[in-house]
Amino acid sequence: MAAAAPSVPRGVSGRGSNTARRGAAPAMESAARTLPGTARLSRGLPFGRLGISHSRLLPPLPRSQEIADPQRTAFLLRKQWTLYSVTPLYRFSDTHLKDYARLLSISIAAEKQKGLAVEVGFELDLDIKVDVSSIPDLKGSDQDHAAILVQLSSRSPASSKNSERKLIWLGCFCCVSGDDLSKNLPKDFTYLPLFLVNGAEKYTSIIGSWFQTTFDCCFHRLAISPFNLSWMAAMWTGCKVDKTASATELVFSVPRLPQPLDISYAIHPEDAKALWDTVQKTPGEITQEEVDVFMDCLYSHFHRHFKIHLSATKLVKVSTAIASAHCDGTIKFLQSKHLMGVMMLLTELAISQIE
Amino acid sequence: MDESVAEYIRRTILKIPREEIKTMLQKWGFLSEAQLQTINFHQIKDNISQEVVQLCEENCANIKQAAVLDVIYNHIYPNKRMWSVYQMRKTGEETEFFDLTDFKKKFKKFLRSALNNVTINFREYEDNAIWIRVAWGTPYTKPNQYKTSYVVYHSQTPYVFVSASMLRSNLPLLCQALIFASNYHDIREMELRSHCLNSLKDIVFKRYSQNFQTYCPRPLQERSVAPETDLRIIQQNRSEKERIQRLNQELFGDGPLPKLEFAQYKLETVFKSDPKMGVLDKKEPFRCLVKFSSPHLLESLRSLAPAGMADAPLSPLLTCIPQKARNYFKIRERKSIVPGSFVSP
Numbered sequence: 001m002a003a004a005a006p007s008v009p010r011g012v013s014g015r016g017s018n019t020a021r022r023g024a025a026p027a028m029e030s031a032a033r034t035l036p037g038t039a040r041l042s043r044g045l046p047f048g049r050l051g052i053s054h055s056r057l058l059p060p061l062p063r064s065q066e067i068a069d070p071q072r073t074a075f076l077l078r079k080q081w082t083l084y085s086v087t088p089l090y091r092f093s094d095t096h097l098k099d100y101a102r103l104l105s106i107s108i109a110a111e112k113q114k115g116l117a118v119e120v121g122f123e124l125d126l127d128i129k130v131d132v133s134s135i136p137d138l139k140g141s142d143q144d145h146a147a148i149l150v151q152l153s154s155r156s157p158a159s160s161k162n163s164e165r166k167l168i169w170l171g172c173f174c175c176v177s178g179d180d181l182s183k184n185l186p187k188d189f190t191y192l193p194l195f196l197v198n199g200a201e202k203y204t205s206i207i208g209s210w211f212q213t214t215f216d217c218c219f220h221r222l223a224i225s226p227f228n229l230s231w232m233a234a235m236w237t238g239c240k241v242d243k244t245a246s247a248t249e250l251v252f253s254v255p256r257l258p259q260p261l262d263i264s265y266a267i268h269p270e271d272a273k274a275l276w277d278t279v280q281k282t283p284g285e286i287t288q289e290e291v292d293v294f295m296d297c298l299y300s301h302f303h304r305h306f307k308i309h310l311s312a313t314k315l316v317k318v319s320t321a322i323a324s325a326h327c328d329g330t331i332k333f334l335q336s337k338h339l340m341g342v343m344m345l346l347t348e349l350a351i352s353q354i355e
Numbered sequence: 356m357d358e359s360v361a362e363y364i365r366r367t368i369l370k371i372p373r374e375e376i377k378t379m380l381q382k383w384g385f386l387s388e389a390q391l392q393t394i395n396f397h398q399i400k401d402n403i404s405q406e407v408v409q410l411c412e413e414n415c416a417n418i419k420q421a422a423v424l425d426v427i428y429n430h431i432y433p434n435k436r437m438w439s440v441y442q443m444r445k446t447g448e449e450t451e452f453f454d455l456t457d458f459k460k461k462f463k464k465f466l467r468s469a470l471n472n473v474t475i476n477f478r479e480y481e482d483n484a485i486w487i488r489v490a491w492g493t494p495y496t497k498p499n500q501y502k503t504s505y506v507v508y509h510s511q512t513p514y515v516f517v518s519a520s521m522l523r524s525n526l527p528l529l530c531q532a533l534i535f536a537s538n539y540h541d542i543r544e545m546e547l548r549s550h551c552l553n554s555l556k557d558i559v560f561k562r563y564s565q566n567f568q569t570y571c572p573r574p575l576q577e578r579s580v581a582p583e584t585d586l587r588i589i590q591q592n593r594s595e596k597e598r599i600q601r602l603n604q605e606l607f608g609d610g611p612l613p614k615l616e617f618a619q620y621k622l623e624t625v626f627k628s629d630p631k632m633g634v635l636d637k638k639e640p641f642r643c644l645v646k647f648s649s650p651h652l653l654e655s656l657r658s659l660a661p662a663g664m665a666d667a668p669l670s671p672l673l674t675c676i677p678q679k680a681r682n683y684f685k686i687r688e689r690k691s692i693v694p695g696s697f698v699s700p
Contacts, residue, residue, distance in 0.1 A: 254664060257658045257662060259651040259658070260650070260655065262647070262648045266644045266646075267641070267643050268641075271640075274637065275635045293634065297628060297635070300628065301626055303666075305622065305686065306645075307666040307668070307670040308666075308669075312663065312664045
């Protein structure tokens with residue numbers, strides 16, 4: 001059980017401190033308001049990602065770390081991304097991105113020839129172009145490797161050479177605040193543990209296989225446990241929301257009944273935040289107990305009305321104004337302001353799955 | 356024959372499962388038996404529908420005749436549509452004799468006086484159900500045969516089942532036409548919706564096995580004669596299981612339950628907790644929206660307590676669904692001196 005709990009204490013120091021072991025993540029604005037101006041010393045908590053988590057510190061994002069150009073990461077918003085964890089890539093080089101793109105094109109063409117990717121509606125002669133680029137803004141700290149984006153765009157052969165291409169598949173390797181492990185890596189290895197995919201599965205498998213054989217790495221679907229989903233619910237509910245924010249919604253599934261049952265429990269964002277604000281005792285920090293209390297409050301309010309024990313059901317999806325996450329390992333980013341914070345959380349989940 | 360009629364017939368045939376096409380055409384009765392014999396029903400549906408359209412051409416089908424086929428299809432497959440339930444009210448207790456011809460005439464007259472571009476079809480069935488199909492147009496356009504409203508009216512009851520699928524603006528017109536034609540004064544929408552038309556009828560006509568809340572004194576527990584000491588533990592479980600079963604039976608009855616797909620609760624009650632926990636203690640409502648969904652919701656709820664997921668007895672908010680004939684609720688705090696109670700409307 002402990003091994004499955006990747007939410008981990010961090011020895012992170014506060015605003016402005018240069019001894020921060022990880023780049024400060026953009027925090028919940030409420031934490032930013034209440035965090036004292038002076039640097040907080042690292043609590044020296046064990047960093048063991050396999051350990052049972054106790055708390056998570058939420059330092060705010062120093063000015064310099066905010067995304068320099070939000071436009072470059074706007075492509076992440078409002079799409080459904082499937083998550084994978086990726087083991088370190090051997091002999092990956094940023095200078096060879098164009099070569100990789102070329103090799104990937106060849107790979108995709110070869111698969112089409114083999115006829116493996118044929119299905120109804122799949123145009124055999126669709127002209128697919130592969131682009132591999134680096135996104136320097138998409139990282140947490142300086143130690144992180146900049147994100148790598150793979151894009152597949154298509155154009156039907158009937159259209160002219162200059163007609164616009166349609167984006168059909170996106171894959172993004174990234175690492176947001178994965179510091180400690182990237183420090184211990186032997187050279188020749190690039191650490192981009194989180195992989196996000198948007199697009200057809202057939203391309204995912206072709207591209208994934210190519211990366212696996214070329215860089216000797218492994219992809220695994222990243223499932224998100226109910227435990228982590230509750231952390232996300234608590235953390236994201238605590239973020240400051242504007243008037244038009246969407247509700248905090250939790251979806252539970254009870255599959256093993258004669259007739260399966262799904263329960264959607266949506267709380268008005270202001271009320272959910274009001275509850276969370278009374279639960280969170282120490283500003284700038286969230287503890288496991290606080291997450292448990294928050295969830296228990298929601299469960300008992302539900303039980304009071306319906307006499308059903310939500311704790312006996314499976315939490316499968318959490319949705320707030322910040323993002324929505326599903327236990328199958330899919331995520332949707334809804335706000336650019338907290339994008340990096342969510343990426344940091346996902347990187348952490350990916351890292352703990354790898355280990 | 357109009358091109359649009361041909362296309363409409365073609366598309367309607369394509370909706371029907373291949374094995375059912377012949378029976379449905381027979382029910383329709385527009386094509387003669389001899390004509391039906393000429394159709395090869397073993398080819399692909401595209402070809403079958405082409406053959407049917409050709410025969411309809413020979414018979415010069417018009418849109419109203421084509422619409423009858425649509426009514427038959429929807430009568431056999433009503434669960435493809437979402438149905439809402441309306442209740443009509445009249446002042447005074449007199450039960451008038453229901454005159455079907457009069458009803459149809461008045462209904463058509465009302466709609467046509469408001470909108471001259473409508474297609475209206477009626478079809479009566481053995482269970483006293485009148486099926487009404489309305490295709491809506493505007494003063495400038497012909498009726499859209501693909502966005503039709505269906506009304507199922509059991510004339511012996513004040514209930515009307517409506518599947519709208521149209522511009523909301525036409526809904527009041529439809530309601531007015533219904534009360535005008537049926538000599539009622541008022542119509543209101545009940546908070547009850549489902550795809551399963553028969554289940555809605557079951558709930559509203561109280562055709563499911565009802566639970567009768569009677570006082571059941573707990574029967575004396577007979578002591579088991581077995582000598583093993585651990586039997587005591589087993590007995591404990593058993594009595595709890597029996598208790599749950601008995602309560603379930605009281606609440607849900609024994610027989611099959613009406614089939615609903617969802618229930619929605621808008622909660623505007625206050626959040627209450629142990630003051631020692633030091634959490635939210637506001638007098639304002641803790642606003643939530645809870646939605647239960649399942650292929651067969653009531654069966655699912657019935658199985659929760661035996662599965663250990665819920666307490667028995669289950670909350671009256673859930674068990675009252677069939678009796679109250681609704682699956683949309685708004686729950687507010689009951690304003691009483693006794694804390695911790697809430698209203699179920």
